[in-house]
Amino acid sequence: MAQTGSPARAWIGTVFFLFLAPGVVAGLIPWVISGWRRFDWGGAGWAVVPVAWLMITAGAAFLLHAFALFAMHRGTPAPVAPTETLVVTGVYRFVRNPMYLAVLTIILAQALLFGSWWLVLYALIVLAAVVAFVKGYEEPTLTSTYGEQYLDYRRNVPGWWPRLSPWQAPEP
Template sequence: MKVTPRLIQVFFIAPFNIMIVIPALILGFSRETDFWGLRGLSFSATRTVTGILLIGLGLALTWKSVSRFTEEGDGTPAPWAPPRFLVIEGPYRYVRNPMVEGVFGVLLGEAVLFGSPGLFFWFLFFLAANLLYTPLVEESRLARRFGESYRTYRRNVPRWVPRLQPWKGPDENS
């Protein structure tokens, strides 16, 4: 994975705010904490391991997905610098929205790790927003932008539940 200034910039603009800044503010201003002192939170081994595992896997998937946009797509996930080419390699061979799924993992992991209802509601809000936005807005834009290439990809790669085998491209018979 090639780490570029553009990749770092894009990663820290949206995902960083969604996964770090907003959750920190939720924890900081919630009744269960004393502004990041985490006074009222309790940690169990199961929750800690589960939360850290979800966060780690989510961060790895998000980073890998964002990096694909700069390497393969010659752009970024940011609307002001979108990819010039359709990104269908790496985790995108299994599922159409791996970046968002990575963020889901991080947000759910944070809610589990801290046992925070506020973080769980933030996860649910982000989940619901993406479950609506992706099919209603994003997919139609991608179809207009990339045409038949995207429509073929959309027919072969699921939106949210990953394929068991990677899609090999437009020539695959599946």
């Protein structure tokens, strides 16, 4: 498994991957689909537009936080340059897949903001692809890499629906 090594390389790789993966999936492709043309919600706009922007802001904040945790653990979210340790801090104490949930939140918020059923369909396609990737690659790889530590984490932290209280990893 290739690891980044230095903190600077971890941050550079993480920022690069942020633009490459979520930037394309939650930014470029939704723009291609919708043209980012705001939908006229008429009288409902006073409620719909702020909710959409709140979702985008929350999704982006969680995404950036989750990405930063990878760099702080001297790696990146990219499979080619993983962290040196299993990331079980920050938002990962509540849910195992915060990045995917953040990206889906951003896409669905854009669907709302732009009134686009095509973006809803796209979000469903992204969800199916992400679940297949998690089940087919990520979980088996993390299990073989971190063994019982990951299995314990997986038993205690849900993959898709966040816990209400943060999980505390046992001391090594």
